[in-house]
Amino acid sequence: MRTLWRVRELSTVAILVLEIAFFTWYLWPAGGRSHPFLNAANGLLVLKYSSIYGIAAVGAAIVIICGGIDLAPGAIIALSGVVAGGLFVDGHWGLASSAAAGLLAAMACGLLSAALIVLVGLPPFIATLGVMGIGRGVAFIITEGRYFDVSGALPPGWRLAGIPLDWTSPILMIGLALAFQILMTRFQWGRAVFAIGGNAVAARFSGVSVGLVQASVYLVSAALAGVSGIALTVVQGQGKADLAMGYELDIIASAVVGGASLSGGRGSVVGAVLGTLIFGVLRNALPQVPGATFYDRLIVGLVVIVIVVMDQLLQRRKGASS
């Protein structure tokens, strides 16, 4: 049981469960009204909005584990949505091909990040900051401040493969998280990512193609942000250039809360998704706490600090006792 507790993801799940339990108790309605927080519709709401961050957080966690950082996801979410939306609405392409084109646009950004970091040797922070600006800028140039009305071009009540629209993003998020968790823990590529994050020099000496693997993680991160953006556009119904502004910080915070260490070599994809849910629940429940209107940012900031400090202490205790 002790070793099970060491599994980082389990303690993140514990926080999430505790959080939900707390708000369920605190927001218990007076006078026989239905519970505003603990109901199915609200749960779906949390999942739906968290998955915007969650899908991209999978990629962010992988990049951080590899020892890098990616600031471009927010811009890529917007860009891929704009490209897909524009081609679908104005260009009258099919939905599948528009989505593919949006994904390609995202991966072009990822390729740019990879080239700047691996070939030119720029620090990842600077390189992805630049790509963020370029991506967001291109999105604005394409839309010129307007937006593409995707929901208008889709038949009402349209479903993706029979799944109601609201469920699409959460299912994508969970599916991608599980798929990448397996890739990271059970496949050589994932092992190489962890190795490079733990000691890039040793990895090179061990024969790992460090440059190739590093490039691949930025491509993956961009592709996942692209998936998030396309899903967002289809589900929310609009391809807009100013969506997801500043989301990269929340995405990185989710990955860190889920166990990723910014010094590389540690982290978990599933943990990152759990991290987004922790924030998603907070974002959903805080508005329902009377008087807490202006305390949002403060509480989120405190929560991040508390979780990370606890994590550091646990790591130190674990290291000292063995």
Added chain:
Amino acid sequence: MQAVAFEHIDKSFGAVAALRDVTFAVAAGESHAIVGENGAGKSTLLNILAGSLRPDRGQVTLGGTPVTLASPRDALARGIGLVHQEMLAFPNLSATANIFAGREITGRFGWLRESEMRARASDLLARLQLPISPDASVESLPVAHRQLLQVARALAFDCRLLALDEPTTSLTAAETDHLFRVLGDLMRAGVTIVYVSHRLPDVFRLCDRITVLRDGRLVETFARDAVSHDEIVRAMVGRSIPQRAPAPPPGAAGEPRLRVSGLTRRPCFEDVSLAIAPGEIVGLFGLVGSGRSELLETLVGVQSADRGSIAIDGRPVLARSPRASARAGVVLVPEDRQRQGLCFNLSLRHNLALPAAATRGTLLVRDAEIDDSEALVRDWRIAAPSTAITPDSLSGGNQQKIVLAKWLALGPRVLLLDEPTKGVDVAAKYDIHGIVLELAARGTAVLLVSSDLPEVLALADRVLVMREGRLQGELTAGADEESVMRLATAPLSVRGVRLPFDGAQGRQGDGGTAS
């Protein structure tokens, strides 16, 4: 039969020629040492052997056939394993993952065969008598275990030639014994060993033949039985270095320069009392984990003591910080020059000026700093092209001289040394020894912590032995290695017999066999 031969190898880095026309052969199944001062080209040669560097000219042959080692992976595939000097371990992965990193056993699409790797890892760990679990997190392992894990890595894939680069720098005597036992087993199984080291006693102990490099050229290859320690040193250095006799102990003269009474800091050390007269060199010996470095750190103020007192020349001193201690005249040359000794982002002249400026509280950077630093570099014979470069291009010995020089510029009254010649080449080591002796002759009190027993015995007037945080005893100059070792590994009065190998982290269960 030759395991590997180098023929007319040339390698330059820009204007610096690291290797010039090096030709020699290593016989199959022998253990062959490569020795030389820093800058002699040993690491470059090893890197060429390991496939991470390619020679500008010349040929490497394996088993008689010329080969081109295109990459580390290539060399590994050909059966060449390298145990690096820098700890190339992955702290975030398990022992098994470390052993197989980069060359995992995989199925389709790179699916990892975890159980197979675990089983192989278990076998290797047992073969090397490493008492750790294949799932152990490497981060928490002591240095000695990590080193052996590197050997396990090299052995994981049918290694026919094992090259080791300074493997014993961070090991205690007992851990070195263990490593040599393992290497002996490997040699008996037919593995060729190429061994690069500064420690001539180890080289003489392990190796059949010794190749000496100097300034990138081959000097000569000797058979171990046909050559003496001094001849090797002469070949390495190109000049004769006389063994310095220790200075005669000064007469007792009133108040000791440094007096420590009942110093305690749990859980590292307890109730330590000692006194050092001006001009005296006191050696402090102990195994890893005995608390020596922690004692020095407390004396200089990096950590504060729970109980006890420190007095300099009779005046009590409160060691609140290294800065306060430096002002009181106590300085420490730390153990880990990479992390505690130098600022690698600053130039040499800034590093040299730093303690003086910091402790004097000067606000402005003085122009005289440049001249001062150049004078220091000259006086200490530090091989650096200029004082504007950063320390990372200097050899270990030169880096250590910088650390010493910057502290001695303050003219301290008490000098604390923690492993001053670790990872330092022979010539630099003798230079440093000479400086310490000179300082003592001029009246500085010196407390020397070292795992190099010959060094301690050569320099110190008295030797104190520490074990598990307590002073076990004292021996005078003229003591031999055996009696010191006996004190350092003797059973404690309260607990039972402890095996020396796991003495440091003895709290986890013993898995080792009696040595």
Added chain:
Amino acid sequence: MRQLGIVLIVAAIAGCGKAPVPAGNGAPRLRFAVIPKALDIPVFNYAKVGAEREAAARGNIDVIWRAPETADQLRQKEILESFITQKVDGIAISCLNGDFLTETINRAVDAGIPVTTWDADAPKSKRLAFYGVDDLAAGRILAEQAVSLLGGKGKIAIITSVGAFNLQRRLDGVKEVLGRHKDIQVVEVYDIKEDPVHCAEIIASGTNRYPDLAAWIAVGGWPVFTRNALDAVPARTKVISFDTIPPAPDLLKAGKVQVLLGQKYFGWGSESVRLLADIKAGKMPANPIIDSGVDVVTAANVDQYVIGWKALEKP
């Protein structure tokens, strides 16, 4: 250990919560969500004052004032949706992007929650009422004031923020009127992205670029939200701006701005609460579009305006 920390933190915010006020007259308590565009847009603070005053006067209404910290359409939509799942009794919202929220508003109305809009409408949705200015007409008034100040000729620069429907309508009104005067030239339309600081930058750089500018027209009050945004404007350039909230009247008295168009800020809140309360009581508004009208404030009537303002501001 970590769980304990989380519990402590969240328990701390629990302390911030206010206990709900018990109903005074035995009528059931109603919870109305009033959602401005964002929490950092100063004009809306007065709507909050008005809403809470009306709620207090009626006695059985709780106003939940909630919005994203900065203008983020996704977050506003998320907040709207969360009020639907919380099953509040009424929603009054100023839409960052009416079309984006249309489908969600319809869902709320279908679920039995009455929705009204204020300040910025979602015209295609099923919202039951809109209270605000007729933006097109207001834009026309802005432009007419400018034309008369300039004597019918000169170069004009317009400041707006792209995206919100109401601002677009005002802009249309301005352009319509200016288009009728051949001697008026619109040199540029600046988008300042709802950021008053950016607005100050634009005014400074615009003044540099067009030294002979005759007037600035702002379809939103960004130039007058801060005291020094208009410092770069020379005396000969006139400023005609939307919004009269402080410190705008002071700026007008100091001569930095010549004409201000005031909306019914307190009314946004109080009227929305009143409308929702009436709807819950079964009284539907006669006309879904309720024009609040604008106040034209110049040097001539600014003092009276300020007196009237202070009266409304008292809780």
